[in-house]
Every structure is written in C-alpha cells, then in structure tokens.
Amino acid sequence: MSTPAMASGSAVAAHPAPSVRAEPAEAGAGTSTGPGRTGEPKAARQPWARRRYALEIRQHMAWHRQAFILAAAIGVGLLISAVILVAAGVPAGELADEFIVQTFLDGQNLRAVLFQAAPMILVGLAGAMAFRARFWNLGLEGQMIWGAIGATAVSFFEIGPPSLRLPLMFAAALAGGLLWVLGPALLKLRLGVNEIISTLMLNYMAANFLLHLVYGSWKDPKDNFPYSPQFRAFERLPDLVAGVNSAILLAGLVALAAWWAVGLSRAGLYLRFVDANARMAQAAGVPVARIVYGAVLCSGAMAGLAGFAVAAGQEGRLTQAFYQGYGFSGILIAFLARNNPLAACLVALLVAALFVTGRSLQVFYQVPFSMVQLIQAVIVVCVASSDFFIRHRLRRVGGT
Amino acid sequence: MKTALELIGIHKSFDGFAALTDAHLRASWGEVHALLGENGAGKSSLMNIAAGLYAPEAGTLRVDDNAVRFGGPRDAARARIGMVHQHFRLVQPFTVAQNILLTAPAAEGFESHRRRLRRIDAAIRDKAQELGFDIDPAQRVDRLSVAEQQRVEILKVLLAGARILILDEPTAVLTDSEAARLLSTVHALARRGAAVVLVTHKMADVKRHADRVTVMRGGRTVATVDPKQMPVAELVRLTVGESITAPAAGSARATPGPVRLAVRGLRSPERRGRRVLDGIDLELRGGEIYGLAGVGGNGQGELAQAIMGMTGDAEGEIALEGHGDLLRTPAPARRTLGLAAIPADRYGLALAGGLSVAENYGIGQVHSGRYGPAWRLKRRAMEAGARAAVAAFGVQGVRSVAQKAALLSGGNAQKLVLAREFGKSPRLVLAHSPSRGLDVRAGVDVHARLRAARDAGAAVLLISEDLDEVLALADRVGVMVRGRIVAEFAQPADRQAIGRAMVAHG
Numbered sequence: 001m002s003t004p005a006m007a008s009g010s011a012v013a014a015h016p017a018p019s020v021r022a023e024p025a026e027a028g029a030g031t032s033t034g035p036g037r038t039g040e041p042k043a044a045r046q047p048w049a050r051r052r053y054a055l056e057i058r059q060h061m062a063w064h065r066q067a068f069i070l071a072a073a074i075g076v077g078l079l080i081s082a083v084i085l086v087a088a089g090v091p092a093g094e095l096a097d098e099f100i101v102q103t104f105l106d107g108q109n110l111r112a113v114l115f116q117a118a119p120m121i122l123v124g125l126a127g128a129m130a131f132r133a134r135f136w137n138l139g140l141e142g143q144m145i146w147g148a149i150g151a152t153a154v155s156f157f158e159i160g161p162p163s164l165r166l167p168l169m170f171a172a173a174l175a176g177g178l179l180w181v182l183g184p185a186l187l188k189l190r191l192g193v194n195e196i197i198s199t200l201m202l203n204y205m206a207a208n209f210l211l212h213l214v215y216g217s218w219k220d221p222k223d224n225f226p227y228s229p230q231f232r233a234f235e236r237l238p239d240l241v242a243g244v245n246s247a248i249l250l251a252g253l254v255a256l257a258a259w260w261a262v263g264l265s266r267a268g269l270y271l272r273f274v275d276a277n278a279r280m281a282q283a284a285g286v287p288v289a290r291i292v293y294g295a296v297l298c299s300g301a302m303a304g305l306a307g308f309a310v311a312a313g314q315e316g317r318l319t320q321a322f323y324q325g326y327g328f329s330g331i332l333i334a335f336l337a338r339n340n341p342l343a344a345c346l347v348a349l350l351v352a353a354l355f356v357t358g359r360s361l362q363v364f365y366q367v368p369f370s371m372v373q374l375i376q377a378v379i380v381v382c383v384a385s386s387d388f389f390i391r392h393r394l395r396r397v398g399g400t
Numbered sequence: 401m402k403t404a405l406e407l408i409g410i411h412k413s414f415d416g417f418a419a420l421t422d423a424h425l426r427a428s429w430g431e432v433h434a435l436l437g438e439n440g441a442g443k444s445s446l447m448n449i450a451a452g453l454y455a456p457e458a459g460t461l462r463v464d465d466n467a468v469r470f471g472g473p474r475d476a477a478r479a480r481i482g483m484v485h486q487h488f489r490l491v492q493p494f495t496v497a498q499n500i501l502l503t504a505p506a507a508e509g510f511e512s513h514r515r516r517l518r519r520i521d522a523a524i525r526d527k528a529q530e531l532g533f534d535i536d537p538a539q540r541v542d543r544l545s546v547a548e549q550q551r552v553e554i555l556k557v558l559l560a561g562a563r564i565l566i567l568d569e570p571t572a573v574l575t576d577s578e579a580a581r582l583l584s585t586v587h588a589l590a591r592r593g594a595a596v597v598l599v600t601h602k603m604a605d606v607k608r609h610a611d612r613v614t615v616m617r618g619g620r621t622v623a624t625v626d627p628k629q630m631p632v633a634e635l636v637r638l639t640v641g642e643s644i645t646a647p648a649a650g651s652a653r654a655t656p657g658p659v660r661l662a663v664r665g666l667r668s669p670e671r672r673g674r675r676v677l678d679g680i681d682l683e684l685r686g687g688e689i690y691g692l693a694g695v696g697g698n699g700q701g702e703l704a705q706a707i708m709g710m711t712g713d714a715e716g717e718i719a720l721e722g723h724g725d726l727l728r729t730p731a732p733a734r735r736t737l738g739l740a741a742i743p744a745d746r747y748g749l750a751l752a753g754g755l756s757v758a759e760n761y762g763i764g765q766v767h768s769g770r771y772g773p774a775w776r777l778k779r780r781a782m783e784a785g786a787r788a789a790v791a792a793f794g795v796q797g798v799r800s801v802a803q804k805a806a807l808l809s810g811g812n813a814q815k816l817v818l819a820r821e822f823g824k825s826p827r828l829v830l831a832h833s834p835s836r837g838l839d840v841r842a843g844v845d846v847h848a849r850l851r852a853a854r855d856a857g858a859a860v861l862l863i864s865e866d867l868d869e870v871l872a873l874a875d876r877v878g879v880m881v882r883g884r885i886v887a888e889f890a891q892p893a894d895r896q897a898i899g900r901a902m903v904a905h906g
Binding site for chain 1: 708709755759
C-alpha cells in the first residue's frame with residue numbers, strides 16, 4: 001500500500017520536503033554560528049539542541065533495510081504489549097515462557113496455532129490480492145460465508161461419490177467466494193460503483209442468508225441448535241501427521257500459488273503497473289481490466305476457501321457465526337504484510353499465536369481476551385508508524 | 401544596484417545524490433535576472449531553496465544583505481519572496497479569489513470570511529488592471545487556460561506581498577505571443593523596482609529579456625554575465641559545456657509509402673455546446689512525419705488519447721493500414737499492431753514513477769514474450785535489456801536499473817520513454833510535445849530518434865505546440881484549431897502563413 005504521493009510518481013523536485021528545526025529562527029541565523037561560505041563543518045561543535053535537522057522524503061530504500069525497520073517496529077510493538085501485560089498482572093518472568101515456549105514448543109499449542117492460522121492465511125492472501133489491484137475488498141466475510149455455504153451444499157445434497165466429495169466441496173467453496181465478489185467487481189469496472197460500499201453491504205446479505213439457512217431448511221434435525229448437520233468423515237479435511245490438520249497445507253499451497261502469481265508471472269508485473277498508475281498501464285498496453293478482474297476474483301476465491309477451511313477443517317459443519325472477525329483480520333494481515341503473500345503467512349501465524357496465547361493467558365491469569373485485541377492494535381499502530389522511517393529520512397543540516 | 405537576493409555556496413543533495421554543489425546567485429532590485437541551465441542543472445532546486453521549500457545542507461541565503469534562514473515557504477513569503485512553479489500550485493475547483501485568499505496575508509484583527517473575500521476581490525481587480533491582466537476573480541481556476549492560470553499564480557505571489565519574484569520555466573507552457581506578453585509584464589515589474597529571477601533553458605528569452613544571466617551546469621554556478629554582451633554561441637557553450645553538433649539538415653528522406661493511418665470524421669461527444677474534437681480528417685503515410693501545429697488546448701491532447709485508445713467515447717474512424725478501424729480496439733491491442741506513443745503527460749501516461757527503470761522499460765515488450773512466457777517472467781533478462789537500452793539511448797542519472805523512474809530528470813525520463821517505445825520498430829509513432837521541457841541536447845536527441853523512425857518507414861504523427869519543432873521535423877504540416885484541422889501545408893512551409901492559420905480560426 002503505497003501513499004498517493006509515491007504512486008503519482010512525481011520527480012524529486014516536486015516533493016516539497018518540509019524542514020524541521022530544533023531552534024527558533026533567530027538563533028544561529030548569523031553567519032557566525034551557521035556554516036558559512038568557508039564550508040567549515042561547525043555543526044560538530046554545536047550543542048545538540050541547537051543543531052538543525054531536515055526531514056526529507058526518501059525515494060528508495062534497500063529491501064533488507066525495510067525489512068529491518070519492519071522487524072524493529074514489530075519488536076517495539078511486542079515490547080509495549082509486554083509492558084501492558086505486566087501491568088495487567090502477568091508476571092514479567094513468565095511472559096517469554098507463555099509466548100515462546102508454551103506457544104511454539106508445546107505440541108498441543110503449536111497444533112492450535114496452525115489450526116487457527118490456516119483460515120487467517122487465506123483471508124490475508126485474499127486481502128493482499130485485491131489490495132494490489134487497488135480494489136478495496138471489504139467483503140471478505142461475505143465471500144467466506146458463501147464459500148462455506150457452497151461447501152456445505154455439496155455435503156448437504158450429497159453431490160458426487162464419496163471419494164470426490166472433498167474436491168467438489170473445495171471447488172464449490174472457491175466458486176461461492178468468487179461469484180460473491182463478481183458483482184462488486186462488475187459494478188466497479190463497468191459503472192464506477194464504489195467497491196468499499198458494495199462489498200461491505202453484501203456482507204450483511206450473506207450473513208443474513210446464512211442465518212436463514214442454519215435456522216431454517218439446513219438446521220440439523222438431530223438437535224435443535226442453529227447449525228447444519230455434521231459433515232461425514234470423508235467430507236472433512238483430514239489430519240496430517242501428529243494431528244496437524246491439512247487446512248494449513250491447503251493455505252500454504254494457496255500462498256505459494258499467490259506468490260508465484262504476483263512475483264514470478266507476467267501478470268504480476270502487470271499488477272504492479274495497475275497498482276502504480278492504472279492509466280499509464282493502460283496506455284502502455286497492459287490489459288488493465290482483465291488484470292483487475294483476475295486479482296479480484298482470486299481474492300474472492302481465496303476468501304471462499306477460508307470459509308471452506310473453517311467449515312471442513314475446524315467446525316465440521318456450517319455454523320452461524322464462524323466468519324466473525326476474519327474480515328478485519330484479513331485486512332490487518334494484508335496490511336502488515338504489505339500485500340506480500342509470503343509475509344502474509346508469517347503475519348497470519350503471528351496473529352494466530354497471539355490468539356492461542358491470549359486464550360491461555362485468559363485461563364491462567366484472568367487477563368480479559370480483549371487484551372489480545374489491544375496487543376494486535378498496538379502492533380498495527382507500530383508498524384503503520386514505521387512507514388514514516390521508510391519514507392523519510394532525518395538528517396542533520398549544515399554538518400558534514 | 402542594491403542586492404535583493406543572494407545565495408552563496410549552496411549545497412543540497414537528495415537521497416545521496418548531490419543536486420547542488422556550491423551554487424551561487426545574486427539578483428539585484430530592479431533587474432530581470434535569468435537563471436540558465438540544462439535539465440537537471442539544479443536551477444529548480446536552487447530556487448526551491450530560495451523559496452523556503454528545501455533546506456540547504458550548507459550555504460547562506462541573504463535578502464537585502466541580511467542573512468536569513470527559512471523553515472518553510474511561509475518564512476520566505478515573510479521575506480517577500482514569491483515563486484511561481486512550473487507546475488502550478490492552484491486548487492482547480494476553487495475560484496481565482498479563493499485560491500489567492502489561501503496565501504494572502506490576513507488583516508489585523510478579526511475579519512469575516514465574506515469581508516476578506518471581498519477585500520481580496522478588490523485587490524485582485526486593482527492588481528490585474530495594473531498589470532494589464534484580464535482576470536475575473538469569481539471564475540473557477542479549472543475553466544482558465546494555462547496562460548491565465550499562470551497570471552493567477554503571478555497575482556497570487558504579488559498579493560501575498562512578494563517583491564522578489566521567482567518564475568520557474570514560465571514560458572514552457574505558453575505560445576509565442578503569450579510568452580512575449582508575459583515577459584513584457586515581468587519587465588514592467590522589474591522597472592518598478594521588484595527583483596525577478598527567470599528560470600529558463602531558452603536562449604532566446606535570456607537574450608531578449610534578461611538584464612543579467614547566471615549560468616548553471618551540473619549543480620554549480622559557472623558564470624554570471626550580461627547577456628547583451630555575450631554571443632549566443634558562447635552562452636550555449638557555458639550552458640552545455642561543449643558544443644553540440646547541429647542535426648544534419650534535410651536528411652535523405654524515404655519516399656512516402658501508402659497511407660498508414662487515416663483519421664476520418666473523428667468527433668468527441670458534445671459538452672457544453674462544443675466538441676473538443678470536431679471532425680478531424682487526416683492521412684498519414686509510412687515514411688513521413690506529419691506535424692500538427694496549433695495553440696495548446698485546441699483538442700491536441702484528446703486526439704492523442706483517441707489514437708492511443710484512452711478514450712471510449714470518440715466517434716468516427718481511425719483506420720490503420722492492414723487492419724481497418726481501430727476506434728473500438730483496446731489500447732493493448734493497438735500496441736501489438738505496432739503503435740508507439742510518446743504522450744505529453746510523462747508521469748501520467750508514459751511512466752510509472754514509483755516503479756523501477758527496468759520495469760518501466762520492460763513493460764513495453766513483455767507482451768511479446770521477450771522476457772519469458774506468461775507463467776515465468778525473466779526479471780534478469782528484463783534488467784539486462786533495460787541496461788542495454790539505457791546505454792544505447794544515453795539515459796543519464798541511472799545508478800541502477802532497479803532505481804525508481806521518478807528519480808530521473810525530465811530529459812532522461814523522456815529518453816527512457818523513447819528507449820521503450822523504439823525498442824521494437826514501430827509502424828506508427830504518435831509523439832505529443834516530445835521535447836517539451838527538455839534542454840537543447842535532449843531535444844536534439846529526441847528529434848533524431850523521430851527522424852530515424854521515419855527513415856525506417858514508420859508513419860510519425862507529431863503533435864506539438866512548438867512551431868520551431870514542427871517546422872524542423874515535419875514533411876507536411878497541419879494546423880489544428882478548435883478540434884479541426886483547418887489548413888495543411890507542404891514543406892517548405894511559410895512560417896507566417898502557418899502562424900496566421902493558427903490564430904485566424906480561433
């Protein structure tokens with residue numbers, strides 16, 4: 001997500017670089033203290049508070065330095081979170097133990113993290129894909145719901161032989177999410193209808209239709225709870241080795257495909273141009289409309305698969321509120337990962353780990369679960385702020 | 401004469417690249433001081449420092465012999481320095497008065513917005529009359545022509561209290577007569593005691609209108625001289641550093657081939673009672689350059705976009721030899737049919753500034769599968785291709801092909817566009833103001849490339865508001881007025897007659 005200033009592609013001289021000073025205008029204005037014509041570096045002898053600094057817009061930064069700044073921002077966010085948790089009553093000595101040892105080194109918890117991460121990776125990828133095409137898909141939840149409905153329909157109506165049931169559910173979920181975003185995509189590209197509104201509103205339609213199904217015709221006849229009948233064993237995503245659900249494998253494969261599409265294929269280059277300057281891309285011969293449709297439909301399909309991962313991997317049926325929170329998480333993950341598919345996997349794992357740890361903190365230390373959301377928010381704010389250091393540089397004026 | 405503005409030993413770098421190293425300038429009250437230099441010589445950077453937009457890393461600014469330091473444009477305005485930028489800083493949907501209100505100093509004590517607007521209104525009328533401008537303060541800025549917008553900018557800085565006026569490339573966007581008018585206004589301001597710094601790369605402006613000229617090259621000041629005392633050749637040598645060989649006049653022309661492009665009855669939809677394109681008819685043959693002259697804003701941009709496929713609502717016919725009507729053919733398909741385009745809006749339509757030089761180069765040829773199949777983009781091959789093209793087309797200032805295209809100066813950005821567009825031999829070339837804003841050397845390069853394309857058999861449509869450029873390049877000349885081609889001339893064409901046609905139908 002680049003800022004408009006960068007995307008407009010103005011030349012260096014077009015950026016008015018604001019300058020900040022650590023001193024009032026009068027002080028040091030004379031040639032006696034300021035670096036004079038002789039160019040002698042006098043700034044070195046100035047007291048710290050009297051040095052002048054200029055804030056410049058940075059045009060380019062090597063990727064490894066960007067990664068370092070990003071990592072530092074996450075580190076600062078975690079540090080602040082740790083302080084908050086200690087203030088909330090978690091013993092400082094046990095924080096590292098809870099977060100690292102218990103979460104990643106304990107088999108049970110690691111399985112829980114991977115279990116939680118699969119749909120998060122998928123919605124994160126869905127967000128990243130659409131945002132790369134400058135399509136603000138806020139309908140991830142709606143597309144997820146339709147993905148789950150598609151998969152459940154295959155199970156409910158017993159379509160296809162048992163051996164093909166799971167692939168059919170997969171395809172139906174993919175199609176469900178894809179079709180639910182097709183409307184907003186057509187409206188946007190044909191008629192210029194704002195996709196933020198259309199995708200967001202369609203979430204409510206999908207959610208209410210879901211309630212209609214689980215309270216109505218699809219309600220499980222065995223008990224009277226609002227959910228669909230339990231999927232049969234062959235309709236559920238199987239466990240891999242050591243009880244790790246295969247949903248994470250599915251998410252990983254989709255992430256690899258997304259990485260290939262945006263990083264290695266020709267369409268990925270087209271997508272970069274659509275993101276940077278769509279009119280220029282059109283003029284240079286990029287099939288802009290096709291690229292946008294492609295990216296947006298992929299986004300919808302991935303969100304649909306996230307619905308499939310929850311329904312067939314976690315719940316084993318269609319429930320009434322399985323999707324809640326994933327829309328926000330998807331946007332968050334895509335943002336933190338800068339729309340990069342591989343980074344989205346890492347961020348999704350981190351978010352999932354936070355969830356799992358949060359639950360155990362809740363149990364063992366009576367920390368409210370909203371604390372987890374607070375930590376998420378702190379990290380997001382830190383990463384968003386780190387953008388400032390990637391886009392600007394602060395340098396001393398008048399010295400060397 | 402007393403010194404108005406003095407910049408001494410200014411250093412400034414951007415992202416490690418030194419834009420100014422030891423630049424000087426001294427402008428006196430009552431003079432028009434020209435600042436001359438090629439693209440990327442550092443003229444605009446130096447003036448942005450004078451206007452408080454950039455903070456220098458070293459060096460001193462003096463106004464009226466007092467050292468000053470600017471924390472921003474407001475400080476500069478307080479020191480009575482005002483700058484008119486090359487790209488105007490106007491809020492398009494606001495009226496003239498509202499725009500000027502933004503920067504005009506507030507009155508002492510409380511003043512209602514309404515009363516303030518009325519005061520500004522009166523001040524604009526006074527000032528406009530004094531300068532001989534015909535400006536309605538209630539008019540919206542986006543309804544004004546470029547020349548009128550420039551007048552609004554000048555009024556804006558004067559009403560903000562400026563006595564030191566910096567004009568950055570003011571004549572680049574104007575026609576000959578508009579430029580002459582502007583420069584005489586500038587002269588009058590100087591005679592009344594103001595100091596004017598005129599940033600330009602046009603030798604003629606300097607020769608005719610400047611009292612003194614400071615020449616910059618490569619971020620340094622090389623000389624300050626009296627232009628009346630110095631022959632043009634010597635000024636050129638100072639600016640460029642070495643002599644440029646003039647283009648070979650009257651290069652051997654291939655005989656024009658069959659009609660490559662035929663535009664018939666091209667019209668855009670009617671808006672507010674007029675059509676921007678109102679029935680364009682023209683024929684263009686392979687192996688010729690057709691120059692379309694005309695005052696800016698007569699539909700040139702719309703014609704270029706219609707040919708590129710960027711507008712969906714034009715009617716009529718654009719027929720390409722061997723293909724038929726192109727009007728409903730999308731832009732990408734036109735590219736594969738052999739269209740090369742050099743649009744006027746460089747960072748709007750030709751380059752993606754935020755992406756790398758290699759990507760901006762590669763996007764022109766990647767469709768053809770040159771850099772690998774659709775499922776596997778060969779970035780290394782693309783980067784190697786870009787490096788070769790950057791060298792072949794003499795694009796300067798490329799430290800690495802991975803750097804952002806936005807870092808290139810105007811002339812070098814245009815060379816990158818040329819490298820991409822001429823990377824494969826095109827059948828039809830559309831060039832819209834291809835040398836606008838470029839220095840002499842870069843302009844000569846661009847013209848040589850267009851001639852070479854013509855000699856290789858391409859049909860070249862040159863749309864330009866610079867009559868010198870049209871006359872130097874075109875085999876036939878058309879004149880565009882109000883969305884029509886009103887006259888055609890064969891070369892050698894009579895400059896006076898073309899000039900009359902440009903204004904006669906207006």
